[in-house]
Amino acid sequence: MTEDLGFVHHFEPGDGSGVTLLVLHGTGGNEKDLVPLGRELAPSAAILSPRGKILEHGMPRFFRRLAEGVFDHEDLVLRTHELADFIEAATERYDLDPSKLVAVGYSNGANIAASLTLLPPGLLRAAVLFRAMVPFEPETTPDLAGMPVFIAAGRRDQMIRPDDTQRLAEILREAGAEVDLHWRNVGHGLTYEEVAEAKEWLSSIPI
Numbered sequence: 001m002t003e004d005l006g007f008v009h010h011f012e013p014g015d016g017s018g019v020t021l022l023v024l025h026g027t028g029g030n031e032k033d034l035v036p037l038g039r040e041l042a043p044s045a046a047i048l049s050p051r052g053k054i055l056e057h058g059m060p061r062f063f064r065r066l067a068e069g070v071f072d073h074e075d076l077v078l079r080t081h082e083l084a085d086f087i088e089a090a091t092e093r094y095d096l097d098p099s100k101l102v103a104v105g106y107s108n109g110a111n112i113a114a115s116l117t118l119l120p121p122g123l124l125r126a127a128v129l130f131r132a133m134v135p136f137e138p139e140t141t142p143d144l145a146g147m148p149v150f151i152a153a154g155r156r157d158q159m160i161r162p163d164d165t166q167r168l169a170e171i172l173r174e175a176g177a178e179v180d181l182h183w184r185n186v187g188h189g190l191t192y193e194e195v196a197e198a199k200e201w202l203s204s205i206p207i
Contacts, residue, residue, distance in 0.1 A: 005089045007050035014046035018097045023049040024109025028059035062112035080115040103127040133164040145176035148205040152194040154186040
């Protein structure tokens, strides 16, 4: 764990594949929580895992929200660009290949990953979004032509309406991304089956 580059974060080098997973935790998580998930998804990849800088009742998040499912848009934009700056600095510090950066986010982490995809397009090669919703409606459609995106959603998710996840997929597709949306009859928690699906998907895309 280190606290420089603007974020408390955890970094693990890969074994030569050149791929880096940007692992983004959910509300109340930290920089260590999803490292095992990253290792399961891509055993040979490097892992870069920052801790969210916003505290909500003592729980780390990546941006503020006004209520459940209602985001502070101004803060979201600010934190997204702040995270993008961290990624660029970490890419240089750890000598990472910027063309092989894949975001893996869960819940709040998936939402900031979606925002990262829409605001500074071109930073990510691909994204795996577990329990994501629309971070915001972009004023102009970014160019995400050919970008692979995996979304895992639960039809019984008590925190995210199915329509909101569906709309995120539509926004990304309208921007040219190749979206693979997987629905399961589950709640907000992850399942082994979804992780296995994401791992298979990740191994199948060209990076």
